[in-house]
Structure formats: structure tokens, C-alpha cells
Amino acid sequence: MMNNIKTNSLKAWILAARPKTLTGAAIPVIVSLALTYNDAGTYFQWIPAILCLFFAFFMQVYANLINDFYDYAKGTDREDRLGPERACAQGWVTLGAMKHAIAITTLIACLIGLPLIYYGGLEMLIIGFICIIFAFLYTMGLSYKGFGDMLVFFFFGIIPVGFTYYVQLHTWTWSVTITGISCGLLINTLLTINNYRDREQDIISGKRTFVVRFGAIAGRLFYLGTGLIAYFLCLYFIPTHPFATILPLIYVILHIITWRKMVKINKGKDLNKILGETARNMFIFGLMLTIGLLI
Numbered sequence: 001m002m003n004n005i006k007t008n009s010l011k012a013w014i015l016a017a018r019p020k021t022l023t024g025a026a027i028p029v030i031v032s033l034a035l036t037y038n039d040a041g042t043y044f045q046w047i048p049a050i051l052c053l054f055f056a057f058f059m060q061v062y063a064n065l066i067n068d069f070y071d072y073a074k075g076t077d078r079e080d081r082l083g084p085e086r087a088c089a090q091g092w093v094t095l096g097a098m099k100h101a102i103a104i105t106t107l108i109a110c111l112i113g114l115p116l117i118y119y120g121g122l123e124m125l126i127i128g129f130i131c132i133i134f135a136f137l138y139t140m141g142l143s144y145k146g147f148g149d150m151l152v153f154f155f156f157g158i159i160p161v162g163f164t165y166y167v168q169l170h171t172w173t174w175s176v177t178i179t180g181i182s183c184g185l186l187i188n189t190l191l192t193i194n195n196y197r198d199r200e201q202d203i204i205s206g207k208r209t210f211v212v213r214f215g216a217i218a219g220r221l222f223y224l225g226t227g228l229i230a231y232f233l234c235l236y237f238i239p240t241h242p243f244a245t246i247l248p249l250i251y252v253i254l255h256i257i258t259w260r261k262m263v264k265i266n267k268g269k270d271l272n273k274i275l276g277e278t279a280r281n282m283f284i285f286g287l288m289l290t291i292g293l294l295i
Contacts, residue, residue: 005007005092016087019062023279024190025060027158028251028287029053030256031189034293035175038241042166048119051112053163059108063135069098070139074205082197082269106132120167127163128159131155138192142167146208152191157184178236186230186285191253192223195269206283220263227255227281239243244292251285 005012030239031050037044073089087093093101113128134142138151144235150168164174194204195209196219202212211219231252237244265271 005090008093012087012092015085016065016068016093016098016101017061018084020279021064022057022060023283023286024037024156025056026053027187027282028160029056029164031179031183031286031290031293032161033174034290035161035166035173035179036168038163038164038293040172041076043168045119045168047165048116048167049209051116051119052167054242055109055116055162056161058105058112059131059135062102062132063103064111065098066136067139068093069095069102079229081083082201082271084272092170112240116167120163120170122219124163124167127159131159141211144207146210146213147263148191148195148291149210152188153181153184156183156187175236178233182230182233182289183286185226185233186282188277189223189227189230190275192219192226193274195215195219196223196262197267197269197275200267210281216266219261223262224259227259228252230285231255234292237293241293241295242290243295247288248290250288251281254284277293 005015033049033052036049044151045113060222068088070088072086087206088095088098112125112126116124116128134155136153138148142148142151158177161183162176165176166172172255192210195211196216199209199211199216199219202209210222214222231248234248258274258281261277262271262274265274
């Protein structure tokens with residue numbers, strides 16, 4: 001039972017880290033590594049590849065812990081919360097322990113990222129610093145001002161795809177740009193369903209998300225549209241990697257089915273089922289695109 005979780009226990013910290021969200025961090029890096037492997041050939045280096053993946057993981061955990069802490073501190077995580085339970089709000093993790101965990105996770109992410117300077121140059125230091133700062137600012141206010149979609153687009157799309165590739169080949173291609181945009185739009189579907197589910201609570205909290213600003217119908221269309229555009233961008237690979245267009249068609253079918261369920265449910269905790277399906281669909285898209293690029 002969730003109510004029997006011991007404060008600051010290992011189980012509590014695992015729940016606070018939200019391991020299910022690591023899929024969103026992994027997809028852009030793994031897809032980019034497929035592009036890199038194709039273009040680098042025998043020059044492909046596994047050490048920076050693994051470092052990029054683990055940096056993405058720890059940055060995701062860092063963002064999750066900050067989100068957990070500050071949403072509770074701000075009073076956003078109230079009793080009417082519809083999403084998955086949060087560690088601080090449930091008393092699984094104390095605020096003092098969460099502060100220490102945020103600091104430790106930041107340090108680990110920095111230690112993992114520092115060797116990337118050797119492979120990618122000093123510009124990697126700047127990118128790492130930007131990632132840490134904006135992960136902090138996201139929860140501290142930018143998400144409340146409606147910048148969440150833009151930040152997800154860049155920090156789960158353009159930046160991880162682009163610089164995972166750049167750290168090994170020190171260049172940037174159209175394939176990288178297209179893939180980065182696709183991944184950013186794909187992963188933003190997860191944010192959209194979260195905001196769609198929480199739209200009434202966000203109004204009370206003063207959180208000006210896309211769904212709050214433009215309404216539920218716009219939110220549903222935005223969810224559908226971003227997922228479809230993420231796939232249509234894969235048409236770019238038809239001349240060079242046709243399977244990178246064919247295999248992700250599985251995602252399109254699943255995305256539309258999930259969207260129809262989303263429209264039918266409309267509101268309430270049952271939308272958490274859509275959250276789970278969206279995460280599954282994202283994983284399938286990332287896996288199919290990666291395989292398609294490698295074939």
C-alpha cells in the first residue's frame with residue numbers, strides 16, 4: 001500500500017525519482033545515437049554515448065525532484081490532485097531530505113557531464129549549465145507562465161538530439177534538426193496530456209498552460225497534431241532510411257487510438273490511463289525510429 005511507505009526509505013526515493021519518466025529522457029539520446037552511429041561509422045565512440053545517456057537520466061531525475069519539492073512548497077500539490085502521487089505531498093520524503101537529494105543529483109549530473117567537454121569541447125560546459133538552470137527555472141515559474149511546451153521542445157528534442165550527435169562528430173546536419181524537432185514534439189504529447197488532465201486545477205493554481213489559455217478542445221487537437229507531425233517529419237528519411245518512415249507507422253495507429261480514448265474520457269483521474277498509453281506510444285516511436293535508422 002502507498003500509505004505504508006516509510007519516510008525517506010529506498011522505496012520512497014524510487015517513487016520520488018519517477019523512473020517511468022526516464023523513457024522521455026532516453027528517447028532523444030538513443031535516436032540521436034542511431035544517427036551518429038550511421039554517420040560516424042568506425043569512429044563511433046561508446047564512452048561519450050553512455051555519458052550522454054546517463055546525463056539525460058540524471059537531469060530527468062533532477063527535474064523530477066525539483067518539481068516534487070517546489071510544487072508542494074507552492075501548494076500546487078493539493079488534495080484535489082488528479083495525477084500520480086508525489087513524494088513530498090504524501091510525506092514519503094521530507095523537505096529537508098529532498099533539498100539534499102536535489103543538490104546531490106545536480107552534483108552527479110555535473111560529474112557525468114564534465115568528461116563530455118573532452119569529447120565535445122568547452123561548448124558542452126555551456127550546454128550543461130543551461131540544462132541545469134532551465135530545469136530549475138521550469139518549476140520555479142516558467143511552466144506557470146505557459147513556457148512548458150517550448151522548454152520540452154528544446155530540452156527533450158533539439159538539445160539532446162543535437163548535442164548527443166555533436167559531441168562525437170562536431171557538426172550539425174539536417175537529419176539532426178529534423179529528428180530533434182520530431183522528438184521534441186513527440187515528448188511534448190506527455191506534457192499535453194498532463195496539462196489536459198489538470199486544466200481545472202491549473203486554473204485555480206494560476207498555471208497558464210496551453211490548455212488553460214486555449215481550452216480543452218484546443219488541447220485535444222494539440223495532442224493529436226503534435227504526435228502526427230512528429231511522425232510526418234520522418235518522411236524526410238524516405239530516400240536514405242525508408243524503414244525510419246515505415247516502422248513508426250505503428251506509433252501513428254496507437255497515437256490515434258489513444259487520442260480517441262482521451263476525447264471520450266475528457267476529464268478526471270481516468271486520464272492517467274492516457275498518460276500511461278502516451279508514454280508507451282512514445283517508447284514505441286523511439287524504438288521503431290531507432291531501428292529504422294540503423295537498418
